[in-house]
């Protein structure tokens with residue numbers, strides 16, 4: 001593992017909310033192919049840490065690097081396309097699943113990429129969904145289905161580091177394991193990639209993480 005390239009690195013991160021210091025002195029390193037679990041009690045600030053890593057929350061203290069280049073030196077849309085954050089409760093707008101998956105390919109930041117519906121169907125099939133699923137209304141999906149679609153949408157965009165914030169929490173056990181297999185294949189093929197995830201499912205952490213980092217509230 002140590003020979004793998006460091007993709008994402010954070011040093012000395014700190015965060016407070018009002019007068020409450022959530023954590024400080026947080027160091028983190030994610031290497032290619034890693035599946036790093038960030039663990040800690042409810043309210044300790046795991047979501048805020050992932051959001052800070054993704055450039056979606058302020059960096060009060062410390063610094064984050066992607067491939068050795070400081071977060072602040074990246075154009076932020078590009079950084080967020082490379083370090084992609086998936087939240088627990090995605091809420092897609094109305095329109096077909098296919099249209100929802102195709103949508104970001106129309107954004108300037110993903111201009112070099114093209115949407116391939118057959119690839120979307122292939123990924124969905126690996127998650128146990130038939131190709132007709134692409135025609136469903138995205139706004140009417142169940143919580144678990146919306147999580148599957150968010151995951152497929154992210155994988156199609158091929159970020160360097162995927163940050164999953166309880167992003168499989170609404171899936172049944174069997175589908176959650178299909179998602180893990182899909183993610184593992186994604187990590188092990190193609191360019192250098194890595195995964196950071198938060199899960200309250202201890203069994204998932206233990207079977208899926210290559211490493212677990214505890215966020216204790218007083219530095220990790």
Ligand SMILES: Nc1ncnc2c1ncn2[C@@H]1O[C@H](COP(=O)(O)OP(=O)(O)OP(=O)(O)O)[C@@H](O)[C@H]1O
Pocket residue numbers: 017022040041042043044045046047048049
């Ligand atoms: N934008 C915000 N403004 C003020 N307080 C916030 C904000 N976001 C989060 N908090 C607070 O910061 C603390 C950490 O929140 P966070 O969601 O990161 O915790 P967590 O470890 O992910 O929790 P859980 O495991 O319950 O999801 C919580 O007390 C929360 O209420």
